[in-house]
Amino acid sequence: MRRSASPLSLVLLGLGVFLLVLAPMLTWYVEPRAQRTPVDVVSTTVLTGTGSHFDQEDVETKDGQRLTVTRRVLGNVAESERNGVAVWDVSQTIDTPKTAKLNDPRRSFQWETERWVTDPATNRPVHCCGEAPQEFGGEAYLKFPFDVQERSYTWWDGTLGGTVPLRYAGRAEVQGYEGLRFTGSVEQVRVGSRQVPGLLVGKPDAGQVQAEEWYANEDIDLVVDQRTGRILRVSIAPKVTLRAPGGERDEVTLLRSDKLEFTEATQREQVELASADSRKLQVVGETAPIGAAAAGAVLAPLGAVLVVRGRPRSGTPHATGSAK
Numbered sequence: 001m002r003r004s005a006s007p008l009s010l011v012l013l014g015l016g017v018f019l020l021v022l023a024p025m026l027t028w029y030v031e032p033r034a035q036r037t038p039v040d041v042v043s044t045t046v047l048t049g050t051g052s053h054f055d056q057e058d059v060e061t062k063d064g065q066r067l068t069v070t071r072r073v074l075g076n077v078a079e080s081e082r083n084g085v086a087v088w089d090v091s092q093t094i095d096t097p098k099t100a101k102l103n104d105p106r107r108s109f110q111w112e113t114e115r116w117v118t119d120p121a122t123n124r125p126v127h128c129c130g131e132a133p134q135e136f137g138g139e140a141y142l143k144f145p146f147d148v149q150e151r152s153y154t155w156w157d158g159t160l161g162g163t164v165p166l167r168y169a170g171r172a173e174v175q176g177y178e179g180l181r182f183t184g185s186v187e188q189v190r191v192g193s194r195q196v197p198g199l200l201v202g203k204p205d206a207g208q209v210q211a212e213e214w215y216a217n218e219d220i221d222l223v224v225d226q227r228t229g230r231i232l233r234v235s236i237a238p239k240v241t242l243r244a245p246g247g248e249r250d251e252v253t254l255l256r257s258d259k260l261e262f263t264e265a266t267q268r269e270q271v272e273l274a275s276a277d278s279r280k281l282q283v284v285g286e287t288a289p290i291g292a293a294a295a296g297a298v299l300a301p302l303g304a305v306l307v308v309r310g311r312p313r314s315g316t317p318h319a320t321g322s323a324k
Helices: 008-032 077-083 264-309
Strands: 001-006 043-054 060-075 085-094 112-116 153-157 162-174 177-197 209-223 231-236 237-243 252-257 260-261 312-314
Touching: 001 237, 043 231, 043 264, 060 252, 077 085, 153 177, 153 209, 162 231, 162 264, 177 237, 177 264, 209 264, 231 264, 260 264
Parallel strands: none
Antiparallel strands: 001 312, 043 060, 043 252, 043 260, 060 085, 085 112, 153 162, 162 177, 177 209, 209 231, 209 237, 231 260, 237 252
């Protein structure tokens, strides 16, 4: 009696082999391609806190004011697809109680626009497509790279016009969601100059002078989602002052706050987005490969056993000689 493989055994064997091949492909091929900075981004984040600002109308620094930093990010899909990069157009405003009522970025206390261009896989800066500022660098800015490690990173500080080393400071929770915390600071440093009346910086007889603009950030504190690199919480303590040309002390405080932090609503939104994206990457990089490998490890041997055993095939054997 001869045996033949049943259709079921062949299906089980084929499916098992397919799943065993699929598992490493998901981990080594599909997941890295899923870890790409999105280009279809429309995002608004808000930081608030109390501090001081210079009121140009009253020509004095006002203390105890509510300060609001609003950053709007719009992904430029057409430019990104044309160049194979991630292009984000960024608008950031700083508002005081007086300018916040106007709801017009052109009339904010400070308004800046930038274009950030990065490699969507590595998150590294790419110099093309009219990026601004052109000296833009570092590893982290609007987001960190995927799969954030427990190490130091360089963070781009736009006011400084350079990078700041951020040290890993353990794990922290934001809205009940765990992330990695990074901290750093910027010692007071000259970042530019601006023309002001000499009287403003202690030079009453000088007319207009090119006052030195100095900047410090005493407490940079970020919490980042480990899998996606999305920033869940930001807390900063900026200080911008003016000095007389060649002066050694601050004469005017333009802006200062001991703490500007993501609002509760912004933190909640960032956590929701990070959680959703993290789950997707976990499915592709962990859950699906493990499930495929486990199922394949069962089905492939089972199918092989059934193929070997086969099923009986009935029939009359052919005669090998003639009867006498």
